[in-house]
Amino acid sequence: MMKCVIGIAVLFCIGKLPAMAQYYDNLKPLRVAVSYSKTSNLIFPYAVTSVDRGSRDLMVQKAKGVKNILQLKAGKEDFKETNLSVVTADGRFYSFLVYYESSPSVLNLRFRKIPDDNKEYPAVLSTDTIKVENVERNADLVRMASRKGHGPHDKSFSIKAHITSIYIKDDIFYFRVCMKNSSAINFYTDQLNFSIRDKNVAKRTAYQEKFIAPTYTSGDAGLIKANTESILVFAVPKFTIPDKKQLYLLITEKDGGRSIKLRIKNRHLIRAFPII
Numbered sequence: 001m002m003k004c005v006i007g008i009a010v011l012f013c014i015g016k017l018p019a020m021a022q023y024y025d026n027l028k029p030l031r032v033a034v035s036y037s038k039t040s041n042l043i044f045p046y047a048v049t050s051v052d053r054g055s056r057d058l059m060v061q062k063a064k065g066v067k068n069i070l071q072l073k074a075g076k077e078d079f080k081e082t083n084l085s086v087v088t089a090d091g092r093f094y095s096f097l098v099y100y101e102s103s104p105s106v107l108n109l110r111f112r113k114i115p116d117d118n119k120e121y122p123a124v125l126s127t128d129t130i131k132v133e134n135v136e137r138n139a140d141l142v143r144m145a146s147r148k149g150h151g152p153h154d155k156s157f158s159i160k161a162h163i164t165s166i167y168i169k170d171d172i173f174y175f176r177v178c179m180k181n182s183s184a185i186n187f188y189t190d191q192l193n194f195s196i197r198d199k200n201v202a203k204r205t206a207y208q209e210k211f212i213a214p215t216y217t218s219g220d221a222g223l224i225k226a227n228t229e230s231i232l233v234f235a236v237p238k239f240t241i242p243d244k245k246q247l248y249l250l251i252t253e254k255d256g257g258r259s260i261k262l263r264i265k266n267r268h269l270i271r272a273f274p275i276i
Contacts, residue, residue, distance in 0.1 A: 029083060030094075032109065033101035034058065034072045042070040042096075043110040046132050047089040049215055055082035058098055065222065074100055089215055090132045132216070135172060138275050139218035139233040142167050142174040152249075152262040158183035159224070161251060161260045166268060169275035171238040172215075175249070177262075180229045187224040190254035194236060194264075199246045212236060241266045 034040050047067035053060050057079035063069035070086065077100065084096040094111070142165070151163035160180040167174040181187050194212040214234040221232050234249075241247045241264075251260040 027093075027095055029097045030109075032072070032084070032096045032098050033104035033106070034074050034098055035100070035102060035104055036074040036077045037102075038073075038104065038107060040072040040104060040106075041108045042072065042086070042094075043108065044068045044070070044086070044088050044094070045090070045111055045113040046092075047216060048086060049089050049213060050085075050087035052085040053082065054084065054098075055079065058082055058084065060084065065220070067217070072098065077102070089135070134170065135216045135235050136218070138167075138169055138172070139174055139216055139235050141275065142176050143218045143231050143233045145176065151268060152264055154260050154262050156258045156260055159187055159253075159258050159260065161249075161262060163249070163262055163264065163268070166272040167275050168238065168272040173236045173238055173269065173272060174275070175234045175236065175264075177232045177234065177249070178229065179224045179232060179251075181224045181226055184226050186226050187258065188254040188256075189222050189224075189251060190256075191250065191252045192221055193250055194234075195248045195250050196239075196241065196245050197248070199244050212239070240269060 032040065032042070041063070045068065048062060048070055051060055051070065057075045059073045059075045061071050063071055068088070072084075079100050081097060081099040084098050086094040086096070088094070145165065145167075151165065153160065153162040155161070158181065160178075160182070162178045162180075163175055164178050165176045167176070179187075192214075194214070196210045196212070214236050216235040217232060218235075219230055219232040221234075224230050247264045249260075249262040249264060253259060
C-alpha cells in the first residue's frame with residue numbers, strides 16, 4: 001500500500017512540472033574569459049552595488065575612482081570554471097560563467113543602458129526600483145544643501161566624521177556626512193556600510209548583525225586627502241531601527257588603524273528633512 005501511495009505522489013509531481021515551469025525564466029549567463037597575466041573589465045551603465053563570485057580563484061575588484069567598472073583576473077592558472085553575479089544601482093542582475101584562457105581575445109565588455117520594458121537580459125530585480133537618475137540628482141542636491149543639524153559624530157586620529165543632516169524622498173534616505181582629515185596622511189577607505197546590530201549583548205554570546213550597503217554615493221568616499229574636508233552623501237533604502245537594535249555607520253581605513261563609528265538613532269531618522 002505504501003509503495004502505491006508513493007507512486008501516485010511521484011506521478012502527481014511529474015504531472016505538475018509543466019505547469020510549474022511557467023513561474024520562472026531561465027536567465028542564461030554570459031561567458032567571460034579571464035587570464036592570469038591580463039585584466040578583464042566589465043563596464044556597466046550604472047554603479048555596481050553587489051558582487052558575488054563562485055570561487056576564490058577568481059579575483060574581482062572595482063576600478064579605483066569609479067563605481068561602474070569591475071576588474072577580473074585569474075588567481076591561478078587553469079582554474080575550474082566558476083560563476084559571477086553582479087547587481088547594479090538600476091536594479092538589474094547580471095550573471096556570468098567565468099573560465100580561464102591564457103590570452104583572451106576580448107578583454108573589455110561594455111553594457112549599454114537597456115529600456116525598462118526589456119525583460120530579456122539582464123534581469124530586472126524589481127519593477128518598483130527607483131530611477132537611478134532621480135537618486136543621483138537628489139544626492140547632489142543634498143550634498144549642496146546648507147541646512148545642518150547636530151547629528152552623530154566621531155573621530156579617530158585626526159579623522160572626523162559628522163552626519164550633518166538626513167533627508168528623505170521616495171523611500172530613500174540621504175545621509176549627508178562631513179569627513180575631515182586634519183592629518184598629513186591620506187585616508188583610503190577600506191569598508192563603508194551601515195550596520196544594524198543587537199544592543200547590550202553579553203560576552204561570549206552570539207549576536208546578529210545586518211549590513212546595508214548604500215545604493216549610491218555622491219562624492220569620493222574612497223579617499224579623504226590629507227588636510228582636506230569632504231562632503232559625502234549616501235543614499236540608502238528607507239528603514240527603521242527595530243527594538244533592541246542599534247544602527248551604525250562604519251568607516252574603516254585600508255591598511256591602517258583609523259576607524260569611524262557613528263551611531264544613528266530612530267529619532268534622527270524620524271526627523272529627516274523631505275526633499276521637495
